[in-house]
Amino acid sequence: MTNDRTAAEPVRITVGATDGTEAYDVLVGRGLLGELPGMIGTAARRVAVLVPEALAASGDQVRDDLAEQGYEAILVQLPNAEEAKTAAVAQYCWRALGQSGFTRSDVIVGLGGGTATDVAGFVAATWLRGVRWVAVSTTLLGMVDAAVGGKTGINTEEGKNLVGAFHPPAGVLCDLDALAALPRHDYVAGLAEIIKAGFIADPRILELIEEDPEAARTPDGPHTAELVERAIRVKADVVSGDLKEAGRREILNYGHTLGHAIEKNERFQWRHGAAVSVGMVFAAELGRLAGRLDDATADRHRAVLASVGLPLTYRGDQWPRLLETMKVDKKTRGDLLRFIVLDGLAKPTVLEGPDQAMLFAAYGEVAE
Numbered sequence: 001m002t003n004d005r006t007a008a009e010p011v012r013i014t015v016g017a018t019d020g021t022e023a024y025d026v027l028v029g030r031g032l033l034g035e036l037p038g039m040i041g042t043a044a045r046r047v048a049v050l051v052p053e054a055l056a057a058s059g060d061q062v063r064d065d066l067a068e069q070g071y072e073a074i075l076v077q078l079p080n081a082e083e084a085k086t087a088a089v090a091q092y093c094w095r096a097l098g099q100s101g102f103t104r105s106d107v108i109v110g111l112g113g114g115t116a117t118d119v120a121g122f123v124a125a126t127w128l129r130g131v132r133w134v135a136v137s138t139t140l141l142g143m144v145d146a147a148v149g150g151k152t153g154i155n156t157e158e159g160k161n162l163v164g165a166f167h168p169p170a171g172v173l174c175d176l177d178a179l180a181a182l183p184r185h186d187y188v189a190g191l192a193e194i195i196k197a198g199f200i201a202d203p204r205i206l207e208l209i210e211e212d213p214e215a216a217r218t219p220d221g222p223h224t225a226e227l228v229e230r231a232i233r234v235k236a237d238v239v240s241g242d243l244k245e246a247g248r249r250e251i252l253n254y255g256h257t258l259g260h261a262i263e264k265n266e267r268f269q270w271r272h273g274a275a276v277s278v279g280m281v282f283a284a285e286l287g288r289l290a291g292r293l294d295d296a297t298a299d300r301h302r303a304v305l306a307s308v309g310l311p312l313t314y315r316g317d318q319w320p321r322l323l324e325t326m327k328v329d330k331k332t333r334g335d336l337l338r339f340i341v342l343d344g345l346a347k348p349t350v351l352e353g354p355d356q357a358m359l360f361a362a363y364g365e366v367a368e
């Protein structure tokens with residue numbers, strides 16, 4: 001990452017104010033670190049930068065830059081990936097804030113992928129009942145989804161993101177230069193959420209990937225910036241109208257009911273995007289079996305996800321465990337399981353209480 005102030009003007013996507021929260025900007029571009037102090041604001045004296053081990057060098061650089069700007073900057077190192085999203089790590093962060101005398105006017109920066117920004121946002125939501133935070137997203141998945149929208153949280157033994165808060169950031173930086181260092185399988189995992197945005201709202205995304213799937217697998221592809229921007233616009237549009245998931249926001253959970261169950265079953269060792277990929281194939285089959293989704297759109301899921309190297313199947317013998325986990329999905333109401341399915345391309349809807357036979361049949365289509 002660089003803080004080159006001569007870089008081209010970033011694209012600015014505004015996430016609207018809802019539920020009494022302030023609007024904020026998501027900046028997409030290159031060499032964006034110079035924008036960070038503006039998002040932190042002038043009221044802060046201390047800034048805590050929460051960063052995963054893998055990005056320790058970037059964390060040092062950001063801390064040094066902030067110190068030069070006059071902030072008292074502290075670095076809090078997180079474990080990589082899902083290991084960061086635990087109560088123990090949140091507690092470690094609270095301790096670091098307490099020891100540095102962190103007050104309500106101070107600011108947290110989450111620097112990293114979706115796991116780092118989820119935990120940084122959660123720590124910001126809970127410290128002193130809520131302090132300002134900024135997301136500096138460094139993965140494809142984080143840029144197009146996790147850093148935007150204010151869902152923050154951690155996992156528990158019982159499942160994914162079961163503890164958390166809605167606490168929107170004050171701003172989000174998506175510096176596309178960061179993607180060059182991202183391992184290929186992490187980049188590809190991010191494509192799952194982009195493809196999700198394509199199926200639920202913006203089919204042009206699917207066309208751009210289908211044009212040249214191999215190119216879509218790398219940050220050097222010709223459409224990278226457009227794919228990132230389109231997916232962020234989908235997310236910004238949805239969360240601007242429904243921060244707390246009272247209704248329409250549930251569409252962003254397409255593929256996640258089974259996806260989260262797979263992640264838990266794999267003890268959070270699978271990448272989120274990979275699990276969501278299998279979950280979307282399952283949701284497409286469910287939509288087809290429920291008589292909602294046409295064959296061509298259902299089949300298109302497999303084609304586009306496979307074309308970029310995302311998984312389509314999961315262990316057949318695990319269905320009973322997955323079903324149990326899905327019963328505590330956040331969309332469940334009482335004993336009623338609820339799934340996001342498609343009524344057609346870009347027509348997401350809720351399927352309530354499908355019977356066990358239909359669920360099992362849909363799982364049969366993804367079972368190895």
Ligand SMILES: NC(=O)c1ccc[n+]([C@@H]2O[C@H](COP(=O)([O-])OP(=O)(O)OC[C@H]3O[C@@H](n4cnc5c(N)ncnc54)[C@H](O)[C@@H]3O)[C@@H](O)[C@H]2O)c1
Nearest residue numbers: 052054080081113114115138139141145146151181182272
């Ligand atoms: N809050 C939300 O709305 C939301 C939305 C989607 C996903 N999520 C969450 O996001 C998480 C997944 O995020 P992710 O896919 O970004 O994974 P991640 O944060 O685990 O990052 C993947 C790995 O890449 C490393 N890394 C990050 N940036 C790097 C870079 N530029 N170069 C090299 N390595 C880098 C990380 O340390 C990690 O080891 C899941 O926990 C998921 O639940 C949250």
Ligand SMILES: O=C(O)C(=O)C[C@@H](O)[C@H](O)[C@H](O)COP(=O)(O)O
Nearest residue numbers: 145149151160161249252253256330
């Ligand atoms: O922002 C949302 O709303 C989403 O559902 C986006 C998902 O991609 C994301 O994985 C989110 O963290 C899932 O939320 P959860 O409430 O199902 O835990």
Ligand SMILES: [Zn+2]
Nearest residue numbers: 145193272276
């Ligand atoms: Zn997701």
